[in-house]
Amino acid sequence: MLAQAAAADVFREAAARVTAALIRRFGDFDLAEDCVQDAMVAALETWPRDGVPARPAAWLTTVTTRRALNRLQRDERYREKLAHVASSPRDDGEGDDRLRLILACCHPGLSREAQVALTLRAVAGFTTAEIARAFVASEATIAQRLVRAKRKIAAAGIPFRIPSEVELGDRLTEVLDVLYLIFNEGHLSTRAGAPSKRDLAEEAAWLARLVCRLLPNEPEPMGLLALMKLHLARGRSRFDVTGHLVLLADQDRTRWDRPLIDEAIDLIERAAGRARPGPYQLEAAIAACHAEAPSIHQTDWVQIVVLYDMLLALAPTPVVRLNRAIALWRLDGPESALRDLDALTADLDRYHLFHAARGEMLHELGRSEEAHAAQRRALELTENTAERALLERRLFR
């Protein structure tokens, strides 16, 4: 079993690279993916038994290219693809290939759920079944989503190329948003799933690391990776032994992963050196303030409010305003924070954490009845079991 896991790890490292190279050579997403998936089955059978080849990527390239050529020769429809193969360059800039692949998977012309499914499938090497398990959807739904997305890529002419400098910023944001969504899906879930379930949060962090490697001069991927590391560093203390959610204020900070926090802070500082602040860098900086604080009361709330103000200048969203109000509550008490929250009611009335935060502020002000109403409203709006349990405990205090 261990050999199998090792084989899977090596495979994952090589798969995206090989898929990307095949797509460039054959100009066909489906063909490339099918051949890589076939090769994976072969690899997982033979590698644990015979050992992992010395150069796994080269092994995979050979196997998948042979399979692809076989398919093309057998299939009438693919004849014209062979002409494409003959005219395209063989192997140069593998790194760029993977970047092209990620950018195509996260193209703004695709729906967000298609972007997520394609990225997991083509870049992280998930099987359709694994994606379905991760998103609690049926395998048929995910399979259909992937087919539609790949059809759109081919039919609409979504390219496998690096966008112009002007476009790259927006396109990169799209990629990072997809990765953060995948991360949160793993991080926020209650981890009640089967132990075999691939850890989405770890996968998303792996993908973020890959983007950092592919675009070493861009600070926002570093910001996202730092943010993920900071979340992961506190991951173990977010649930108690009975599986109950533990809030930041009550977490055992000695259980936080210090080396991981240091790595994240190092990344934030390197990103800051580029002097191009962005939303993920700021979010990471805020998370770092929490990670470095010895307790909730000894947290640098002034700094956090300042960082939220900078974030609001870049991304003036209601959720950021909510988080700023929560920081202001810690800094200044509940009165003014509650005023800021109430101004957000129209935007966030359907967001459970808005009502949960409001409930806590009302509770602190001794307005118990309103506090209860807010907690009940929060409870109505979330289906997450861990969050529900916490809100229920608040209703009975």
Added chain:
Amino acid sequence: MKYVFLFCGSPADQAAFDALTPEQLRQQYAQVGRWFAQHQARLGHGNQLQGPETATTVVLRGGQPIVKDGLFMEGKEIVGGYTEVEAADLDEALEMAKTWPGGSTVEIRPVVVQR
């Protein structure tokens, strides 16, 4: 790849367009004219369409053709014109569409290629 750009606008856009003074209308057409001139090499056939009040719809469902006044879809957006576009890929087409000066929405549709 060949695409068709459908230039669309909301009924509010249409009303604003109808309310333009002759001078504003001239400027608007000048801007649109510049866009067409700039992208001329990539453009094929195209037309501006007359307003939605001139539309007639024929519904062919259920055997008997039914003719009715107006648009088929009383939607939020009205197609006001179209043009064929030859672009290397969707990104190139998107770059062109993002600079369209003549309305609020451009729908990009790849055409079916006859084999």
